[in-house]
Amino acid sequence: MTAQGWLQIAVYLAVLTALTPLLGGYMARVYRGERVLLTPVFGPVERLTYRLLRVNPYAQQDWKSYARTALVFSVLFWVVLYVILRTQGIHPFNPEDFDSGTWDVSFNTVSSFISNTNWQYYGGETTMSYFSQMAGLAVQNFVSAAVGMAVLAAVIRGFASRGAAELGNFWQDLTRTLLYILLPLSFVGALILVSQGVVQTLAGSVAYQTVQGFDQTLALGPAASQIAIKQLGTNGGGFFNVNSAFPFENATALSNFVELLFILLIPAALTATFGRMVGNRRQGWALYAAMAAVLVVGIAVAYGAEQNGSPAQKNAEVATASADGTTGGNLEGKEQRFGIASSALWATATTAASNGSVNSAHDSYTGAGGAGPLVNMMTGEVIFGGVGSGLYGMLLFVLLAVFIAGLMVGRTPEYLGKKIEAREVKLTLIGTLYTALAVLVTTALAIATKWGAPSIFNGGPQGFSETLYAYTSQGNNNGSAFAGYTGYVQPNAPGNAGAFGITFADLLGGVTMLFARFVPMLAALAVAGSLATKRVAPLGAGTFRTDTPTFVFLLIFVIVIVAALTFFPALLLGPIVQALTDQLF
Amino acid sequence: MRRDLLNSILAIVVFTVMLGLAYPLLTTGVAQVLWPNKADGSQVERDGEVVGSRLIGQDFQRPVLDENGRPREDEEGNPVLEADPGYFQSRPSVTGYSANVTFFNNLGPNNRGLSNMFRENLATYLERERRFSPGLQASDVPPDAVQTTASGVDPHISEANARIQARRVADERGIPLERVLELVDDNTDGRALGVLGEPGVNVLELNMAVDRESRRQG
Numbered sequence: 006m007t008a009q010g011w012l013q014i015a016v017y018l019a020v021l022t023a024l025t026p027l028l029g030g031y032m033a034r035v036y037r038g039e040r041v042l043l044t045p046v047f048g049p050v051e052r053l054t055y056r057l058l059r060v061n062p063y064a065q066q067d068w069k070s071y072a073r074t075a076l077v078f079s080v081l082f083w084v085v086l087y088v089i090l091r092t093q094g095i096h097p098f099n100p101e102d103f104d105s106g107t108w109d110v111s112f113n114t115v116s117s118f119i120s121n122t123n124w125q126y127y128g129g130e131t132t133m134s135y136f137s138q139m140a141g142l143a144v145q146n147f148v149s150a151a152v153g154m155a156v157l158a159a160v161i162r163g164f165a166s167r168g169a170a171e172l173g174n175f176w177q178d179l180t181r182t183l184l185y186i187l188l189p190l191s192f193v194g195a196l197i198l199v200s201q202g203v204v205q206t207l208a209g210s211v212a213y214q215t216v217q218g219f220d221q222t223l224a225l226g227p228a229a230s231q232i233a234i235k236q237l238g239t240n241g242g243g244f245f246n247v248n249s250a251f252p253f254e255n256a257t258a259l260s261n262f263v264e265l266l267f268i269l270l271i272p273a274a275l276t277a278t279f280g281r282m283v284g285n286r287r288q289g290w291a292l293y294a295a296m297a298a299v300l301v302v303g304i305a306v307a308y309g310a311e312q313n314g315s316p317a318q319k320n321a322e323v324a325t326a327s328a329d330g331t332t333g334g335n336l337e338g339k340e341q342r343f344g345i346a347s348s349a350l351w352a353t354a355t356t357a358a359s360n361g362s363v364n365s366a367h368d369s370y371t372g373a374g375g376a377g378p379l380v381n382m383m384t385g386e387v388i389f390g391g392v393g394s395g396l397y398g399m400l401l402f403v404l405l406a407v408f409i410a411g412l413m414v415g416r417t418p419e420y421l422g423k424k425i426e427a428r429e430v431k432l433t434l435i436g437t438l439y440t441a442l443a444v445l446v447t448t449a450l451a452i453a454t455k456w457g458a459p460s461i462f463n464g465g466p467q468g469f470s471e472t473l474y475a476y477t478s479q480g481n482n483n484g485s486a487f488a489g490y491t492g493y494v495q496p497n498a499p500g501n502a503g504a505f506g507i508t509f510a511d512l513l514g515g516v517t518m519l520f521a522r523f524v525p526m527l528a529a530l531a532v533a534g535s536l537a538t539k540r541v542a543p544l545g546a547g548t549f550r551t552d553t554p555t556f557v558f559l560l561i562f563v564i565v566i567v568a569a570l571t572f573f574p575a576l577l578l579g580p581i582v583q584a585l586t587d588q589l590f
Numbered sequence: 591m592r593r594d595l596l597n598s599i600l601a602i603v604v605f606t607v608m609l610g611l612a613y614p615l616l617t618t619g620v621a622q623v624l625w626p627n628k629a630d631g632s633q634v635e636r637d638g639e640v641v642g643s644r645l646i647g648q649d650f651q652r653p654v655l656d657e658n659g660r661p662r663e664d665e666e667g668n669p670v671l672e673a674d675p676g677y678f679q680s681r682p683s684v685t686g687y688s689a690n691v692t693f694f695n696n697l698g699p700n701n702r703g704l705s706n707m708f709r710e711n712l713a714t715y716l717e718r719e720r721r722f723s724p725g726l727q728a729s730d731v732p733p734d735a736v737q738t739t740a741s742g743v744d745p746h747i748s749e750a751n752a753r754i755q756a757r758r759v760a761d762e763r764g765i766p767l768e769r770v771l772e773l774v775d776d777n778t779d780g781r782a783l784g785v786l787g788e789p790g791v792n793v794l795e796l797n798m799a800v801d802r803e804s805r806r807q808g
Contacts, residue, residue, distance in 0.1 A: 128693075206618060214641065219651075229621065257779070257782055259786060317697075323733055325733065331733070331734065342790045347786070
């Protein structure tokens with residue numbers, strides 16, 4: 006590790022922390038329905054949208070009504086996106102004449118985008134027309150993110166409520182999230198990316214002869230507009246197959262910094278939004294502190310392991326030391342312009358947030374370096390996590406921590422002055438334990454049956470790690486991959502003639518992603534609905550404070566314990582074996 | 591429920607038009623006005639013809655000739671290629687520097703095949719450079735020269751890698767080493783804002799600069 010590398014990481018964390026209260030405060034005003042900076046621009050568009058949707062944005066919904074609207078909307082959009090991908094062949098903006106998707110891969114892809122996962126079994130530039138990318142996938146990048154944030158706004162209102170059962174209006178939250186937060190940030194971000202060299206064009210690919218007379222073809226497309234939102238909305242699905250490693254998706258160290266910042270920007274800022282909406286900013290900072298502490302540990306582990314180099318490298322006597330003019334370390338599957346520090350930082354941030362975009366090949370990370378991202382996902386994507394979903398997941402862990410603290414001191418647990426009783430604890434356990442169980446069951450199914458075998462690429466423990474990573478990622482709506490693991494076989498034929506999906510992997514993954522999205526979402530809404538009508542007890546001498554370092558420590562402890570108890574045996578079989586040995590397989 | 595269905599259908603249409611068409615098309619329009627070259631892939635021309643993109647690396651190889659001076663072919667009739675010693679060499683790539691079909695190498699950290707590939711790449715590199723850098727050791731070779739790029743089209747190599755190769759290029763081209771090292775510096779993209787990322791030498795631009803220098807001297 007170098008001082009230069011740590012400096013980059015420090016700059017990143019400083020900028021992120023500085024932006025948290027600024028954007029967080031702005032978002033709190035958006036969700037309170039107040040006038041904001043962009044109201045003069047988007048106010049008329051907002052009112053027009055309500056008219057076109059035929060909704061009354063002021064009609065208040067209780068938690069059941071809110072959940073029903075969110076579900077109906079998501080299910081319908083699932084159907085529409087599936088139809089778009091299956092009929093790709095007849096749509097415009099398809100200069101490469103790609104075929105429509107196969108049914109199983111399309112099932113997986115659609116579930117992946119609706120659930121804000123963006124797991125990619127398909128290859129971006131080799132299967133998707135510009136129309137599918139823009140009107141299909143990029144729309145979901147916005148909408149699935151906005152649904153998560155809208156639900157979070159409703160959940161926060163439940164926590165903050167002084168007795169009213171209403172949690173807000175889904176359509177108002179959705180529209181305001183899109184117009185005032187996601188759209189303007191994406192637009193500005195996309196232009197910054199283009200200024201660095203990320204492509205944005207409707208022209209088809211460009212073929213030419215290189216300096217030495219070889220054929221080379223540039224895949225182009227409207228990439229920057231999609232990349233900005235895939236980073237911002239914790240989506241992660243790339244325009245190109247190798248995602249943000251590809252120079253046309255991530256051109257320079259500066260574009261890399263902006264994309265990195267966009268990964269954690271909204272999930273981090275939402276902690277401040279929470280603090281403001283419940284009327285105690287320290288509560289927001291406490292959550293931010295718990296998340297940031299776990300993040301920093303993850304960065305240190307990944308950076309240290311990658312700088313140290315891999316067994317394959319050491320066996321071949323490839324240098325690993327950093328020296329003048331070289332970073333050293335494990336550069337397999339990493340880009341020179343990012344080096345070790347920015348790659349390890351990205352790998353940690355993208356798995357802490359449920360983003361899943363990559364700027365390096367996670368499959369080629371060292372045992373310990375690859376375990377970092379894996380463990381991040383195993384915490385249930387609450388260390389920043391997905392936009393909206395990360396924080397409502399974290400709030401469930403907060404209730405769990407409060408409950409455990411209550412058991413230890415023998416008092417009825419309270420959070421923000423509200424009593425946490427049997428109903429809330431039951432719902433919390435469903436929300437926090439469901440994803441962990443789903444990951445274990447699906448991984449076991451894929452490993453123990455012959456159906457999982459065709460997807461595995463590497464032999465030995467790495468083959469197990471790939472499978473574990475695949476279902477951990479899909480089971481937590483992350484979307485990053487040890488990309489050797491596959492659900493789609495694509496011969497190099499024009500228009501993808503003869504391509505087929507690996508049905509087992511596509512279906513199991515698709516179902517896993519959908520449940521991972523909607524089970525915790527419903528649990529969080531139900532908890533909020535139940536808390537909303539409770540009386541707020543005044544702060545007393547016996548109140549267990551939840552805005553102190555003690556509570557932050559307890560919260561981290563609970564998250565780590567739950568993840569460790571659930572996943573330690575699985576981690577032993579894959580990444581830990583690999584980290585402990587220099588043996589080759 | 592019925593109300594939700596109606597609102598949802600309308601919302602899908604409205605948001606698809608707004609986010610799926612208006613937003614990317616507006617972004618494309620603005621980008622094409624502000625940075626047309628960058629939005630179209632930073633294409634690089636030589637004598638008026640496109641020969642590459644400054645962001646996309648390429649191979650600098652030449653056909654191997656047989657004893658009769660004709661290009662040698664393998665069993666499948668493809669020409670056999672070798673690194674062209676007059677050019678700086680890009681990083682190893684598993685996609686053959688394909689810029690339209692991209693994939694990762696994806697071999698794990700304990701993979702024997704991966705280790706063997708490193709060993710071969712290292713031996714090839716040492717064999718190529720040792721004639722010009724006597725005493726070059728495995729430990730002097732930076733990992734970017736041996737390990738594959740993530741994108742398959744990494745446009746950069748490390749400065750240490752370029753400095754080793756500079757001796758060979760200078761010798762082959764008959765350009766003074768100091769001049770070649772100057773060109774290396776000229777074509778190094780530094781850290782963004784002085785702190786972010788790592789410096790990298792842009793291989794395509796450097797090789798084109800070397801070509802121009804050769805022509806000037808020759």
